[in-house]
Amino acid sequence: MIRFHGVAKRYPGGNDALRGISFEVTQGEMVFVTGPSGAGKSTLLRLIPLLERPTRGSIIVNDVNLATLTRRRIPYLRRSIGMIFQDHRLLPDRSVFDNVALPLVIAGFEHKEAQRRVRAALDKVGLLDRERSDPATLSGGEQQRVGIARAVVSRPSILIADEPTGNLDPALSEEIMRLFEQFNRIGVTLMIASHDHALVERLGHRRLHLADGALA
Amino acid sequence: MRFFTQHLSAAIGALGEFQRRLTGNLMTITVIGIALALPAIFILALDNLAEVSQDWDGTPSANVYLERTLSEQEQTALLSQIDALSGITRSVLISAEQGKTTFAERTGMAEMLNLLEQNPFPAVIQATPVNTLNPDEVSALVGTLADLPGVEDVRLDQAWLQRLQTIVDLASRATGLIGALLAIAVVLVVGNTIRLDIENRRSEIEIMKLIGGTDAFVRRPFVYTGFWHGLMGGMLAWILSAIVIAVVARPANRLAGLYDSGFALSGPWLADGLTIVATGVFLGLVGAWVAVTQHLRRIEPGEGT
Ligand SMILES: Nc1ncnc2c1ncn2[C@@H]1O[C@H](COP(=O)(O)OP(=O)(O)OP(=O)(O)O)[C@@H](O)[C@H]1O
Ligand SMILES: [Mg+2]
Numbered sequence: 001m002i003r004f005h006g007v008a009k010r011y012p013g014g015n016d017a018l019r020g021i022s023f024e025v026t027q028g029e030m031v032f033v034t035g036p037s038g039a040g041k042s043t044l045l046r047l048i049p050l051l052e053r054p055t056r057g058s059i060i061v062n063d064v065n066l067a068t069l070t071r072r073r074i075p076y077l078r079r080s081i082g083m084i085f086q087d088h089r090l091l092p093d094r095s096v097f098d099n100v101a102l103p104l105v106i107a108g109f110e111h112k113e114a115q116r117r118v119r120a121a122l123d124k125v126g127l128l129d130r131e132r133s134d135p136a137t138l139s140g141g142e143q144q145r146v147g148i149a150r151a152v153v154s155r156p157s158i159l160i161a162d163e164p165t166g167n168l169d170p171a172l173s174e175e176i177m178r179l180f181e182q183f184n185r186i187g188v189t190l191m192i193a194s195h196d197h198a199l200v201e202r203l204g205h206r207r208l209h210l211a212d213g214a215l216a
Numbered sequence: 217m218r219f220f221t222q223h224l225s226a227a228i229g230a231l232g233e234f235q236r237r238l239t240g241n242l243m244t245i246t247v248i249g250i251a252l253a254l255p256a257i258f259i260l261a262l263d264n265l266a267e268v269s270q271d272w273d274g275t276p277s278a279n280v281y282l283e284r285t286l287s288e289q290e291q292t293a294l295l296s297q298i299d300a301l302s303g304i305t306r307s308v309l310i311s312a313e314q315g316k317t318t319f320a321e322r323t324g325m326a327e328m329l330n331l332l333e334q335n336p337f338p339a340v341i342q343a344t345p346v347n348t349l350n351p352d353e354v355s356a357l358v359g360t361l362a363d364l365p366g367v368e369d370v371r372l373d374q375a376w377l378q379r380l381q382t383i384v385d386l387a388s389r390a391t392g393l394i395g396a397l398l399a400i401a402v403v404l405v406v407g408n409t410i411r412l413d414i415e416n417r418r419s420e421i422e423i424m425k426l427i428g429g430t431d432a433f434v435r436r437p438f439v440y441t442g443f444w445h446g447l448m449g450g451m452l453a454w455i456l457s458a459i460v461i462a463v464v465a466r467p468a469n470r471l472a473g474l475y476d477s478g479f480a481l482s483g484p485w486l487a488d489g490l491t492i493v494a495t496g497v498f499l500g501l502v503g504a505w506v507a508v509t510q511h512l513r514r515i516e517p518g519e520g521t
Contacts, residue, residue: 051426051517079428089423106429108222150427
């Protein structure tokens with residue numbers, strides 16, 4: 001599903017964020033990426049939807065070698081991957097419904113079908129009654145769940161979350177993680193970067209531990 | 217169908233964006249309107265003038281006045297002599313009698329003419345030079361005609377028309393040049409407005425690209441913004457030029473009357489208006505395209521985050 005082989009990333013400033021890492025995540029796996037700040041967790045995740053290009057090595061996602069993807073093909077890669085960010089990345093001037101519908105609008109879904117899917121996604125994250133709300137009027141946990149609804153609405157086979165619970169209290173964090181486990185149970189492959197070692201430990205999924213840009 | 221609805225929603229979305237920053241957009245549209253109205257007014261006025269000169273055919277004809285002593289046979293001989301000249305396409309003899317009749321018909325002064333003992337009109341040969349002659353060749357031809365025996369005088373009629381033509385040509389060129397400069401100004405104004413638009417919506421654009429928006433999708437609302445700017449600016453230009461021409465028409469027509477000219481300032485007609493609007497839309501789209509190709513590609517979700 002996701003295969004890294006000798007992947008290195010050096011940022012333009014000369015920062016070596018990743019120094020040749022190799023691993024494989026198979027279909028339906030749920031994997032945590034852990035490690036101290038600056039270890040390269042975000043960088044690793046950002047390489048998968050080609051938010052960054054690797055400096056060296058090869059990445060294969062859904063049997064496609066990302067090195068062969070031209071700029072024009074990148075949007076289609078991103079549509080097959082749901083992304084969740086610590087800061088939600090919601091559009092502040094659109095309703096919850098419109099935010100969640102955005103991936104479907106981009107993919108050109110027919111209106112009725114889009115509406116159905118948005119409702120289903122919001123229902124799954126427990127926010128069906130907030131669809132008309134302005135994102136700014138939601139709590140941090142609720143905003144994060146809107147972000148998750150947007151990531152899953154087009155039913156991608158891969159979900160990538162970069163510290164999705166970074167700003168949340170322990171109870172909410174656990175709730176979000178349980179939500180991810182639900183998606184995992186229906187066959188979605190997940191990669192989640194997290195600082196929260198206690199929580200990761202407790203959930204007990206496979207871990208990729210990064211230290212200074214290398215797998216430990 | 218999907219393509220159509222996506223475009224429709226982008227077009228309407230762009231209108232919504234438009235409303236959100238109304239003052240800025242209205243200023244842009246006003247600038248476009250004025251910039252398009254100026255050349256439009258000049259072009260319309262020149263079109264009207266050009267029509268005047270086209271009422272006559274482009275080349276002037278020469279009136280060759282014959283000496284009164286010439287007999288009818290001599291007149292006809294002269295006519296065929298002129299007809300045979302290489303620079304002449306057509307020549308017509310208007311006898312003194314015909315000249316008198318025509319004048320009487322036109323002016324209604326038949327009685328007065330009848331009071332005169334002698335016909336005051338000379339016989340005239342109207343000679344039309346071929347229309348490929350340049351002004352120098354025409355004057356050379358006039359010289360040849362004047363030197364023919366039996367010719368009293370040669371007048372190139374409508375010489376003033378030629379002068380008018382030259383002035384119109386000159387003014388057209390100036391208008392074309394100014395129009396081109398103003399067109400560039402419109403493109404830059406639209407481009408700049410959309411550049412600001414893009415800056416303001418930077419995070420939105422990043423998010424769109426993040427979740428798989430293609431370049432075309434991200435570009436679309438901005439291109440439509442350019443379309444609306446051009447459309448509304450063009451319509452404003454139509455209105456402005458109609459107002460200016462309506463205000464100027466009366467004195468202009470009175471002036472033309474003094475010169476006994478059939479000139480009447482009018483317009484812009486529907487076709488003119490649509491041309492103005494189409495020009496606006498075209499320039500708006502070009503401006504949007506310039507802004508979008510320059511600035512949109514640079515915004516990538518990968519940078520800086
Ligand atoms: N856009 C960038 N330009 C230059 N250097 C960068 C950029 N992004 C990250 N880095 C550097 O790459 C290294 C790894 O950063 P990364 O964000 O992947 O770490 P992280 O493990 O996600 O850290 P954190 O837990 O704090 O989020 C760091 O040294 C960081 O300074
Ligand atoms: Mg990080």
